[in-house]
Amino acid sequence: MDLRPIGVVIGPSEDEVNRNMWKGGVKGIIKVYEEFKEGLLGIENFSHIIVISWLHKITEDQRKILIVKPLRMTDLGYKLSELPTLGVFASHSPVRPNPIGITIVKLTKRQDNLLFVEGLDLYDGTPILDLKGYYPYQSKDVRVPEWSKKLRSKV
């Protein structure tokens, strides 16, 4: 089960990413390494792509954490006591046993091995593991937790 990065994020400062986390993300470039470039054939026909990344800032110790609070929500003005306590698998916390990130981004332009995207929540230098064309998932009965509906009302 070994992974090989197929590309890397070229993005703005961490500060800018953090500031825009709740505002639809930032603009950036996904640079696919030359040896994997062929795999991009036809990707420009998708308006959105799924970006699978390795959250490289997560430490070995953080990978042992199984219970979290969605701390980033304090950016929205919430107090710690107002945030739910969650298992990592019920959250999108970057802290988790396998720090794999999933982001759906808008693909605005492809220039050879460079993908210009909007909606990134990833830092400059984040290794990319995989890309997949995005198809909207259709289901009428999607339900999200109450805490989430309430807290996200501030976004």
Added chain:
Amino acid sequence: MDLRPIGVVIGPSEDEVNRNMWKGGVKGIIKVYEEFKEGLLGIENFSHIIVISWLHKITEDQRKILIVKPLRMTDLGYKLSELPTLGVFASHSPVRPNPIGITIVKLTKRQDNLLFVEGLDLYDGTPILDLKGYYPYQSKDVRVPEWSKKLRSKV
């Protein structure tokens, strides 16, 4: 960049999975290993979850392939000549440099460390790398390739 399975798929026969690939997938169980069970806290409040898996049947040689045809579509009655030639990153082919699968499934029941789900396209024994609560992605301007709209009309 090492991965540790956090669970495993308990599912029906491969034959059944393949037969139902275009019919919304199969029912199965995701068994989360005891040591990671705590990470499930609150997951039952989501109707749907994102399942991130390691497509364990992909060989080292298949990980070098960058151009594919969506061969599974021959199940729908298409001839090989009717199928587009695609880069792996523009497809959801299991053949890709990092054989990571993403499936959105319906969570019908949680029983301790067992998650009963519907909509699986994974084989019995597939290692699970991560789970995340599913939030519907909202975008008005999602566009998918013409070939896909045409071919999927048979589903």
